[in-house]
Amino acid sequence: MQLEANKRLAIFGKTRKGKTYWLKKHIFEAAKHIPVIICDMKLADFSKVPIIKDLTKFDWNVKTGVYRFRCFCEDDLRKFNKIAWEKLVSSKTRRAILVYDEISVYIENNSLKKFPYMKKLTVLGAAFGIGIWYATQRPAMLDKTLLSECKYVVSFQMDSERDRLAIANYFDPDDIMNLKKYWYYAYNDETGVSKHAPI
Numbered sequence: 001m002q003l004e005a006n007k008r009l010a011i012f013g014k015t016r017k018g019k020t021y022w023l024k025k026h027i028f029e030a031a032k033h034i035p036v037i038i039c040d041m042k043l044a045d046f047s048k049v050p051i052i053k054d055l056t057k058f059d060w061n062v063k064t065g066v067y068r069f070r071c072f073c074e075d076d077l078r079k080f081n082k083i084a085w086e087k088l089v090s091s092k093t094r095r096a097i098l099v100y101d102e103i104s105v106y107i108e109n110n111s112l113k114k115f116p117y118m119k120k121l122t123v124l125g126a127a128f129g130i131g132i133w134y135a136t137q138r139p140a141m142l143d144k145t146l147l148s149e150c151k152y153v154v155s156f157q158m159d160s161e162r163d164r165l166a167i168a169n170y171f172d173p174d175d176i177m178n179l180k181k182y183w184y185y186a187y188n189d190e191t192g193v194s195k196h197a198p199i
Helices: 019-030 074-090 116-128 144-148 161-166 173-177
Strands: 008-012 036-040 066-070 096-101 130-136 152-155 183-188 194-198
Touching (some): 008 144, 019 036, 019 130, 066 074, 074 116, 116 130, 161 173
Parallel strands (some): 036 066, 096 130
Antiparallel strands (some): 152 183
């Protein structure tokens, strides 16, 4: 799947169905050409990725590579969003992909107003070369504004009817329920094409 670096992507899937494997594969592929910065809320899947200890001292003009900021609470997420917005908008390169793994931990329905810089990054970031990738097991809990801004939507298998209905605008809920392990559907909002494929 070809991804444009400054676009929005949402990826969903139940545990051990392929979501994290797909995400890692595309992160490290993209990082050959553009810096990828992970706002890490799980603190496990990306444990070998270098940690950004101080966001204000990090070189936001790096050309490539994968980095992560450990997010332990809502205040950490607010800090990450604010500094990412300020640094990337004022940077020389203005190019990066920000990855939010398990984003619905903090950004639930109607909670985006608590994170104003997240909304700025989502709605306006593409103009500054900022790509945003959201990953979660629970699309039904994700704030609808984030999902509505996504050009690409990827889904692996999910059992929950509520979660499958949350993305019914992109995929048939029954198709998502019946997906084989490591198979996914991918939707491109510009072309309307829905792709069914293995990892």
